Amino acid sequence: MTILSSTFNLLGVILLTHAAYSAYEHSLLSSSTSAANNAKPSTKASPSSTSLPPDIVVEALLSTAILLIGIVIGAPKLRPIEWAAWAGEAEQDTRRPRGKKRFEGDGGAEGTSMAWLEDRKGFWDVRGKKKAFADWVRENGSK
């Protein structure tokens, strides 16, 4: 995803730069030619009203589309907002290897997942405690 999006972004930036520079050159050219034309009485158009050639327009629009797609693809994944869906994904995420986690980076899946349930204390061993207490009583009584 990141390689694809950076390719898109690079291509879009190059196209946009080229389009902007071409538009700049075009405005420079048309202003200089119209200044030359101004010597003659028959001038057609002022430099601001000359329109861009269609290939620059198409290039600029294409670069916009490519850059928009690149930006959206390169953005971090959205997270499900419902607790049930989120917890399921976070739980799956803890089992993925380190490089492939979906929620890696800001925050991560820790904290919200149910991992704390894994190392909680078990049930109290009543029989064991009773036996230990009986041993202790017997030890003290024998002294």
Place this chain on the structure above:
Amino acid sequence: MFDEHELAIHPLVPESVQHNVRVISNIRSLSASLIGAVAGTLGLESYPGFAFYLLGTVITSLLIYIFLAEGNVKRYFFRPTADLWMGDMFGSFMSFVLTWTLFYGMVRT
């Protein structure tokens, strides 16, 4: 009332909501300045420029809908109309105007 019960049964994760809002607003501000640059390069003035911004934000929303939300808006946004379609539409308007005027001034000498 129904909303409260609904929230009690299906609770939301505030961190996820924040994360989604942040991602969306990042995309929006980036794309707004990009659209402004293109509008300035094309030499749009007044109403066509604003129409171009509207068109660009709608396209951005559609791209988010297709690529990020994968068509399942309810899963990622609490209020899809407010958060995805309309929400930040005019929040990043100023960065659009900034790059629009900048590129317009640079290209038209």
